[in-house]
Amino acid sequence: MLPKNSSNEATANRRALSLTSMYFNRFLLFRYVTAIFFFVNLYWAIVLFGSGSLVGLLPSILLLGTGGVMVEQVNKFWKQTNRLTFTRWFYWAQLIANLIVGLGVALGQLRVFYPFLNGTSLPWVLSMLGLGALISGFLEYRAFLIEHDKDRYVKHIQQFAANI
Known part of the structure; x- marks a missing residue:
C-alpha cells in the first residue's frame, strides 16, 4: 500500500496534467483547421509547380505559415499562454490570399491560379475560396476571444483550476 502522501501527490x-491538457485543448480547433489548410495548400502548390507556374509560390508561402502555426500550437502544451501571434498572422494571410485569388478567379484568371480546371468549375472554386475565407475569418474571431479571455472554454478551465 502506498503512503498517504504519495497518493495525494x-x-x-493528475489534476495538474488535466489542467495542462485543458489549456492545450483550448486551441484544438486551430490545430485541426491548420492541418486541413496545410494539405489543401500542399496539393495546390504541387499542382501549380507541376504545371510550371510561379503562382505556386503563394501556396508555398502559406505552407510555411502553417508550419509556423503548428510550432506555435505545439508550444501551447508547455507554455500556458493565450497569445496566438503567429496563428493570427497566418489566418489573416490565408483570408487575404483567399479573397485575392477569389477576386482574380471572378475576373477571369481561373487558368492562372488553377491551370488544371476549366470554366465549368468556376462556381465550385469560388465557393471553396469563400468557405476558406469564412473559416479564416471565424478563426480570427476565435483567436481574438481567446487572447482576451472571452471564450467559453476559459471559464471551464478557471472553474476546474479553482476546484484543484
Missing part, C-alpha cells in the same frame, strides 16, 4: 499530478 499522484492526485495532484
Whole structure:
C-alpha cells in the first residue's frame, strides 16, 4: 500500500496534467483547421509547380505559415499562454490570399491560379475560396476571444483550476 502522501501527490499530478491538457485543448480547433489548410495548400502548390507556374509560390508561402502555426500550437502544451501571434498572422494571410485569388478567379484568371480546371468549375472554386475565407475569418474571431479571455472554454478551465 502506498503512503498517504504519495497518493495525494499522484492526485495532484493528475489534476495538474488535466489542467495542462485543458489549456492545450483550448486551441484544438486551430490545430485541426491548420492541418486541413496545410494539405489543401500542399496539393495546390504541387499542382501549380507541376504545371510550371510561379503562382505556386503563394501556396508555398502559406505552407510555411502553417508550419509556423503548428510550432506555435505545439508550444501551447508547455507554455500556458493565450497569445496566438503567429496563428493570427497566418489566418489573416490565408483570408487575404483567399479573397485575392477569389477576386482574380471572378475576373477571369481561373487558368492562372488553377491551370488544371476549366470554366465549368468556376462556381465550385469560388465557393471553396469563400468557405476558406469564412473559416479564416471565424478563426480570427476565435483567436481574438481567446487572447482576451472571452471564450467559453476559459471559464471551464478557471472553474476546474479553482476546484484543484
